[in-house]
Amino acid sequence: MKNLAGKTAAITGAASGIGRMLAVNLAREGCSLALADIDHGGLEQTAALVDGRVRVTTHVVDVSRRERVFAFAQDAVSLHGSVDLVINNAGVALGDLLETVPIEDFEWIMAVNFWGVVHGTMAFLPHLRLRPEGHIVNVSSINGILPNPNNGPYCASKFAVKGYTETLAQELEGTNIRVSCVHPGGIRTGIARHAKFNRGLCSLTKEGAVSLYEKELFRMDAGEAARVIIAGIKRDRRRILVGTDALVLDMLTRLFPVTALRLCSAFSRYMARKYACTGDGNTG
Numbered sequence: 001m002k003n004l005a006g007k008t009a010a011i012t013g014a015a016s017g018i019g020r021m022l023a024v025n026l027a028r029e030g031c032s033l034a035l036a037d038i039d040h041g042g043l044e045q046t047a048a049l050v051d052g053r054v055r056v057t058t059h060v061v062d063v064s065r066r067e068r069v070f071a072f073a074q075d076a077v078s079l080h081g082s083v084d085l086v087i088n089n090a091g092v093a094l095g096d097l098l099e100t101v102p103i104e105d106f107e108w109i110m111a112v113n114f115w116g117v118v119h120g121t122m123a124f125l126p127h128l129r130l131r132p133e134g135h136i137v138n139v140s141s142i143n144g145i146l147p148n149p150n151n152g153p154y155c156a157s158k159f160a161v162k163g164y165t166e167t168l169a170q171e172l173e174g175t176n177i178r179v180s181c182v183h184p185g186g187i188r189t190g191i192a193r194h195a196k197f198n199r200g201l202c203s204l205t206k207e208g209a210v211s212l213y214e215k216e217l218f219r220m221d222a223g224e225a226a227r228v229i230i231a232g233i234k235r236d237r238r239r240i241l242v243g244t245d246a247l248v249l250d251m252l253t254r255l256f257p258v259t260a261l262r263l264c265s266a267f268s269r270y271m272a273r274k275y276a277c278t279g280d281g282n283t284g
Helices: 017-028 040-049 066-080 103-113 115-128 152-171 206-217 222-234 244-255 257-276
Strands: 008-012 032-037 056-060 085-088 134-139 177-184 239-242
Touching: 008 017, 008 066, 008 115, 017 032, 017 040, 017 085, 017 222, 032 040, 032 066, 040 056, 056 066, 066 115, 085 115, 103 115, 103 152, 115 134, 115 152, 134 152, 134 222, 152 177, 177 222, 177 244, 206 257, 222 239, 239 244, 244 257
Parallel strands: 008 032, 008 085, 032 056, 085 134, 134 177, 177 239
Antiparallel strands: none
């Protein structure tokens, strides 16, 4: 989809972070927007940031609820006339060990991160088939390529998004619809602060985990991440890796899959111990 001007994009998780900046940058390309999130106030803030020359509608949607996502698709098409680009971006995070995570929390993160993607894809796909060209963009993570301990439910959900999206791309090959799977690395968003946190590796607390992610791992600005994703959409890229860390870890996993897992585990434990005492990385 080389030319985005005059197109309409539907974006979930648009109230903050990457979703918000995708909206802002797509509007600059001349793309009208149907923005969805569970956070009404955040949606309105995003809409206020968008270039006023394009049409913007906001929709309060819980992507884990199938009927709400299908209603969102119908509303978006009714209000905009058509939808050409769908970005299933909504996501949540959960800190716990796989041995101790309550099954209800595991079901919650899968409902948002994985089923939200499935709902969004299935709801909009019939409408995209009616367009000269359409594009589905599903947001996974570098943790959908390389997992790390204390993050198992999130990693499982993002691996599921990767498998679903890559299979979808195979099945839609030769049609008018392109499919992209996005794998962001550490992006400066509020996901760590808003995450559920039950139990930490090496006695890491939520405060320590937030400090760890925001000081050590979240390197790229959400605006820059959005620009990388949009560039990938314009080039019809099936895999869009966002950030140097994502590029390096993807390559490491391809070349040395077992070593990559061991290194990631060792690094995660080291950083958890470092931030377990005070939450700011100071152990003294």
